[in-house]
Amino acid sequence: MNKAFLILALTIIVVWSCREPYKPDIDTDQQVLVIDAFLTNYPGYNFVKLTLAVPYDSAGAYPAVSNATVYLTDNTDSVFYFEETGAGYYEPVTFDFEGVINKSYILTVIAPDGNTYVSKPETLLPEMQPSNVYGGYYQAQHLRKNSFGQMVMETEDVCALYFDYEGDTLTPRFRYNSSQLVEYYLIKELINFFCCWQTHKDNNLRFTNEKYTSSSFNIYKQEVCITQPYSRIEVKDLCRDPDDPGTWIYSDQNTEVYEYKRIAKINQYRLNNDSYNYYREVDEQSRAGGKIFDPVISQLKGNITCSNDASKLIFGFFEASTLSTMSYIIKRNGIGRPVELERIENVAPSSPEGFMLSQTPDFWVQ
Amino acid sequence: MNPGIISIKSLLVFVFLIKLTTTFSQQIPPNNEQTEYQPIDSLISFYEQKTGLRIYYLPAWFRNKKMHVSATNLSPEDFLYKLTETGRCSLVTLDSATFVLVLQHIPTRQDGKNEKNSAVLVGKMQEYGKYKKATLQGRIVDGKNGESLPGARLYIDQLKTGTSVNKSGEFSIELPVGDYEVTLSYMGYEESVRDVKLVSPGYADFEIFEKSVNLSEVTITSNRSDNNVSGNQMSLVKLDAKTINELPVSFGEVDILKSITLLPGIQSSGEFGTGFFVRGGGADQNLILLEDIPVFNSSHLFGLTSIINPDGISGITVYKAGIPARYGERASSVLDIRLGTDNQEKAAFKGGIGLINSRATLDLPLGRNKAHLFLGGRTTYSDWLLRKTHDVDLMNSSAGFSDLNGQLVYNINGNNKLSLFGYYSNDRMSIKNSTGYNYTNLIGSLRWNHIFNSSLFSSMIFGFSKYNYVTNGFDTLQRDETYKIKTSLLYKTLKYNVTWTPSTNHLFDFGLTGALYYEHPGELSPYNSLSLIVPVKLASEKALEFGLYASDNMNITEKLGAEIGLRYSGYRYLGPAAVYLYDPSTPKSAESIMDTVQYGKNKTIAAYSGFEPRIALKYAISDLSSIKMSYNRINQYINLVSNSTVINPADVWKLSNTHIKPLQCDQLAIGYFRNFNNNMYETSLELYYKTLTNIIEYKNGASLLVNPFLDADLLKAKGYNYGIELFIRKNTGLLTGWLTYAYSTSKRRTNGKTDVEQVNRNEYFPSVYDKPHNINLIGNYHISKRWRFSWTFSYNTGRPITLPEYRYSVGGNELVHYSDRNEYRLPDYHRLDVSITSSETLKVKKLWKGSWTFSIINLYGRKNYYSAYFQKEYPHYNFYALYIIGRPLPTITYNFSF
Structure with missing residues (x-):
């Protein structure tokens, strides 16, 4: 829709309008703590990250905040402490700690400056599986600057996975991230047979979009991940190590190979109301830059406050989301033809990418 | 002498x-x-x-x-x-x-009777003796420009009787046949006495002239009406066709909506925006009437120009306060636009050729002054601008508009007149392989003016206004997601007004109005058969608004005058509809719906009503000065749901319903008015205080288009506006123009219980219309009888804006912390435009009349920011400000008439 409005600006701007750098005098003197906290029903997915915000025009990194006291309290008053495992990164003291469905949790952070920050209680909702999973093709567009300096629109074929949800009386809301494990075989020097793999992560913000679903309580055609529509991909070639000819290493050259299997692992996080509203605001903010036709820009409202000084700024969010992981083998049969999906157990490669000579790894999907 | x-x-x-x-x-x-x-x-x-x-x-x-x-x-x-x-x-x-x-200078009233012209025969001599009484009908018009003068008086001293001209510029009085001396009077005009010989029913038009004419070899002055001092109304601006023609031009033609923003208390929505804000009210709080029918989108091409063809305008009236009881529906102001011409005797053709569009109007008397046809139209050829770009997409895009308006006036007989009016406009825009949009305004009305007797007139109007908006997402590459979104609003109205002038000291207006709203808030559908878009059609909405009103514009004593009125407005939100009942303990959202109640066709779902007092008082301190005050309350039952400060065709009109209460505006104003030098100079100082309740604000991330839970995304707020406005105007002489200064404040406040329902923690914050200081200096200098030099200087405080303060990261997302809403301001705005106009001929009888206007907009190249935004330039953000014209922009236009 914004693009439609762009033409007004362009109609005027093309001839007369311009932009120029603008340096407003903005007050950014405060040190503001940022709490990035995440709780799921799976061990290993729970953490609290503490940093400081920086002025909007600062080029600096976000300073980590160490030596804080961090713990969760559930609705039975059980307390679960977190310990700092990296600079500003806190994980549960109990390694296998996981949230419990239908329980609510409160996060408490006592910062090194003595201020105490407390979240609203957040509940882990029951798991919910999609009623239908399928794939399809479309052509995505993106802008690119050509050699004449002009912005041109380019198109790219895309294969997408979609989820449908039906039968719930409440609007189901989710966010997703995914990873794709690509298996392929590489034959070198006629006799050497390699099992190679690569993992591609998709951390784009994807969450249930009400654009096409708001007329009913069901969600249709929710895009959860995308991939290329072709099975032939370019990967790093393998070569013998010049210093140790018996060892194979990655080459600087690329080579084109045919995929053997492509396994998409979808992490589906069921969002409670607070989390959904927060992500919706995040999405809204990402599309609002204060231009003339943009939505009214506004502050993100987190769920954490400073308990000893209510006026103190605090940024961030404590998310409690129920995680479901699903893995599918994606079988593409060419653009325009059906995409076949086969659900499998989750697989876990030992490393994001690698190869094995003349044998298949443990996680290998045949 | x-x-x-x-x-x-x-x-x-x-x-x-x-x-x-x-x-x-x-x-x-x-x-x-x-x-x-x-x-x-x-x-x-x-x-x-x-x-x-x-x-x-x-x-x-x-x-x-x-x-x-x-x-x-x-x-x-x-x-x-x-x-x-x-x-x-x-x-x-x-x-x-x-x-x-x-x-010639006509002796003043102190001299006794004015000089008389030769006797006017009314009726047919062959009917002499046939009637004992006969009705004298006609018009009293300005002798200089032929325009009707509603309110002008006709008085027969021998009979101690008289009548007034009604709003249509006509009078009617029944008299015994005979010879009379008829005295014609109107505020600011010379009293004139005419001999009239009335033999049978008939018509007579009388011309009167402004009070006096002062001339010298170098200065031509004519005294103006002192209506600003002597009239009971305040906060009122009237512009006739002549004044409009001398208003500053933009893109080669007068733009009436942009021009009125040069008046005190009326602010523009931005550079080249046609939206306007009156005393801190939103753009949707202005009732823009085109021949009595409201316009729902008054701009072409998102505000590049307004939808009103300036050549077709015969006059406009703007009410900012003390709005008479006959007007309702919108809370802040009334802009009453009259099209056509009062010159019904000669055919005329006018037009203009500009860089972006051309326009033409035709005046055509028909059937020996029995009827009159007025036609006007404009069309654009702005596509060439896009083709001049170096962007492939833009070169293959298009944008344009056209409009057409017509009016047919038919005098059935002396007591009845019919007027048929129509207006159509269309705007289109399309971006190659992406999105197209189209919106239209269709307006029509039929008016019947009827004269009962010399003191009783009526007018009945039936009309409609339809606004359609369509967006097509016809991206040919992403075929399965192509879509079409349609919204529309149909407004039908019936108005009946009666004017009664029982004596020269009273002018009663009373009547009733009814309006039906049919709103289609949104329909999303697949653009074609390849699209996989799931259709969504929001339920249509319907509402009835009605009003009953009465007012008396009276002279209580010689010094004290008043216009006292009362309006009762009622509103019914009608079925069929499904109304969501939200859990009152949580913020409204789709999840907090507890139940849904179905209402049948035409069942009342929500009803609101209220009295709206309208009071305007004037106390004349002297002939040249007066004090006035006014109070009005107006209920508004329809709001524009918009998240931008400009008029945007995708904005959604939203009817009041169970969850959206009607907006209510109360305004108190007081002013001092003083004229100098025989009304050559007008000055005024006005103060006002305005409160608004049930204003719409928006939750963060509110979705406005095709949203079935729109009610849940809206917040209820209240607000106040106050200000002081100074106005100095020189009406006559080689140098004319005005200077305004306004100081104003406009604040809003939500009263939500939870964070989601609050803006700035429920504290008062500046609205986007809050621009405290505003100065305008407009001048016209007649260098000679052919050459005229004009300038416009405007200054106002920068508008409030919300800006980012910090950046941070959560969940891998780079986020920004914004300031409180509207905490900062854009830099102040100021701009000087100049133009020089050369008329080819001044001869009245010259058939073809043309004039060239050369203007330079933004003479000193000020970069006035209309918006600021930031852009990520890894790893930090930079601010940029947008301005439309950052350098002097010359334009040239040729206007003609024959």
């Missing part, structure tokens, strides 16, 4: 000396018995050709008057003397060969 008027004798001597050698030997035009007496107009033309003199005058003064052709053989001084005698004019010389005939 007025020193500005040169004595006729000295002038004649001057003329004689200068023109002694001119071609007196020329022959008089051929004549015979039938042409011995010819219209003075044609004789002047002949004499000008013969002698090379130029004589300027108003044809109205010589209408139906003839002179013997032998006058053309007279010497210039004798010829001019004869003209002054015949036309009851004075003569002024501008240069050695150029003369201006001006109406």
Whole structure:
């Protein structure tokens, strides 16, 4: 829709309008703590990250905040402490700690400056599986600057996975991230047979979009991940190590190979109301830059406050989301033809990418 | 004698000396018995050709008057003397060969009766003796421009009776047949007495003229109406066609909506925006009436120009406070636009050719003044601008608009007149392979004016206004997601107004209005069969609004006047509809719906009503000064749901319903009005305080388009606006114009219980209309009779804006912390525009009249920011500000009429 409005600006701007750098005098003197906290029903997915915000025009990194006291309290008053495992990164003291469905949790952070920050209680909702999973093709567009300096629109074929949800009386809301494990075989020097793999992560913000679903309580055609529509991909070639000819290493050259299997692992996080509203605001903010036709820009409202000084700024969010992981083998049969999906157990490669000579790894999907 | 008027004798001597050698030997035009007496107009033309003199005058003064052709053989001084005698004019010389005939100074009222013209015969002589009583009907018009003068008085002293001209510019009075001296009067105009011989029912039009004319060789002044001081209304601006024509131009033509933002208390939505805000009210709080019918989108191309063809406007009236009881529906102001012309005697064609669009209007009398047709239209050819770009997509895009308006007026008889009005506009825009949009306004009305008797008039109007908006996402590459979104609003209205003038001290208006709203808030559908879009159609909405009103515009004493009115407005939100019931303990959202109640067709779902007092008082301190105050309350039952400060065609009109209460506005204003130098200078100082309840604000991330839970995304707020406005205007002379200064404040406040329902923690915050200081200086300097230099200077405080302060990261997302809403301001705005206009000819009888206007917009190249945004330039953000014209922009336009 914004693009439609762009033409007004362009109609005027093309001839007369311009932009120029603008340096407003903005007050950014405060040190503001940022709490990035995440709780799921799976061990290993729970953490609290503490940093400081920086002025909007600062080029600096976000300073980590160490030596804080961090713990969760559930609705039975059980307390679960977190310990700092990296600079500003806190994980549960109990390694296998996981949230419990239908329980609510409160996060408490006592910062090194003595201020105490407390979240609203957040509940882990029951798991919910999609009623239908399928794939399809479309052509995505993106802008690119050509050699004449002009912005041109380019198109790219895309294969997408979609989820449908039906039968719930409440609007189901989710966010997703995914990873794709690509298996392929590489034959070198006629006799050497390699099992190679690569993992591609998709951390784009994807969450249930009400654009096409708001007329009913069901969600249709929710895009959860995308991939290329072709099975032939370019990967790093393998070569013998010049210093140790018996060892194979990655080459600087690329080579084109045919995929053997492509396994998409979808992490589906069921969002409670607070989390959904927060992500919706995040999405809204990402599309609002204060231009003339943009939505009214506004502050993100987190769920954490400073308990000893209510006026103190605090940024961030404590998310409690129920995680479901699903893995599918994606079988593409060419653009325009059906995409076949086969659900499998989750697989876990030992490393994001690698190869094995003349044998298949443990996680290998045949 | 007025020193500005040169004595006729000295002038004649001057003329004689200068023109002694001119071609007196020329022959008089051929004549015979039938042409011995010819219209003075044609004789002047002949004499000008013969002698090379130029004589300027108003044809109205010589209408139906003839002179013997032998006058053309007279010497210039004798010829001019004869003209002054015949036309009851004075003569002024501008240069050695150029003369201006001006109406003689008419004795003032202190002198007793004014001079009289020859008797006007009303009726048919063959019906003499047939009637004992007869109805005299007609119009009282401004003798200079032929415009009707509603409120002008006609009085017959012998009978101690009289009547007033109604809003349509007509009067009617039943009298015994006989000879009368009819006194014509109107505020700011010379009282005039005419002999009327009434023999049977008939018509007569009377011309009256502004109070006096002061002339000198270098200065022409005419006194203006003192209505700003003597009228009961305050916060009122009236502009006639002549004034409108002298308003500053943009893109080669006067834009009425942009021009009124140069008046105190009216602010523009931005550079080149046609939206306007009156005393802190939103754009949707302005009732823009086109021939009594509301307009729902008043801009072309997102505000590049307004939808009103300036050549078609005969007059506008803007009410900012003390809004009369006959107006309702919108909370902050009324802009009443009248199209067509009062000149119903001559055919005329006018137009203009500009860089972006051209326009034309046609005035056509039909059937011996029985009917009159007015047609106007504009079209654009702005696509060429896009083709000049270097962007492939834009080169293959298009944008344009067209509009057409027409009015047919038919005088059925002396007591009945029908007026049919129509308006159509279309805007289109399309971006290659992406998105297209189209919106149309269709407006129509039928008005019936009826005269019951000399003091009772009525008008009945049936009309409609339809606004359609369509967006097509026809991306040919992403075929399965192509879509079409349609919204529309249909408004139907019936209005009946009666004007009653029982005496010269009272003018009653009473009547009723009814309006039906049919809203289609949104329909999303697949653009074609390849699209996989799931259709969504929001339920249509319907509502009825009605009003009953009465008001009396009265002169209580010689010094005290008032317009007291009361309006009762009622509103019914009607079925069929499904109404969501939200859990009151949590913020409204789709999840907090507890139940849904179904209502049948035309069942009342929500009902609101209320009295709306309208009071305007005036106390005349002297003939030149007065104090006025006003109070009004207005309920508004329809709101524009918009998240931008400009008029946006995708904005959604939203009817009040169970969850959205009607907006209520109360305004108190007081002012001091003082004129100087015989009304040459007008000044005023006004203060106002306005409160608004049930204003719409928006939750963060509110989705406005095709949202079935829109109610849940809206917040209820209240607000107040106050300000002081100073206005100084010079009406006459070579230099005319005005200076305004306004100080104003506009604040809003939500009262939500939870964070989600609050803006700025429920504290008062500046609305986007809060621009405290506003200065306008507008001038017209008549360098000569052909050349006019104009300028417009505007200054206002920068508008409030929300800006980012910090950046941070959560969940891998780079986020920004914004300031409180509207905490910062854009830099102040100021701009100077100048133009010079050259008229090709001033001759009244010259058929083709053209003028060139050369303007420079933004003379000193100020970069006025209309928006600021930031952009990520890894790893930090940079701010950029957008401005439309950052350098002087010259334009040239040719306007014509014939």
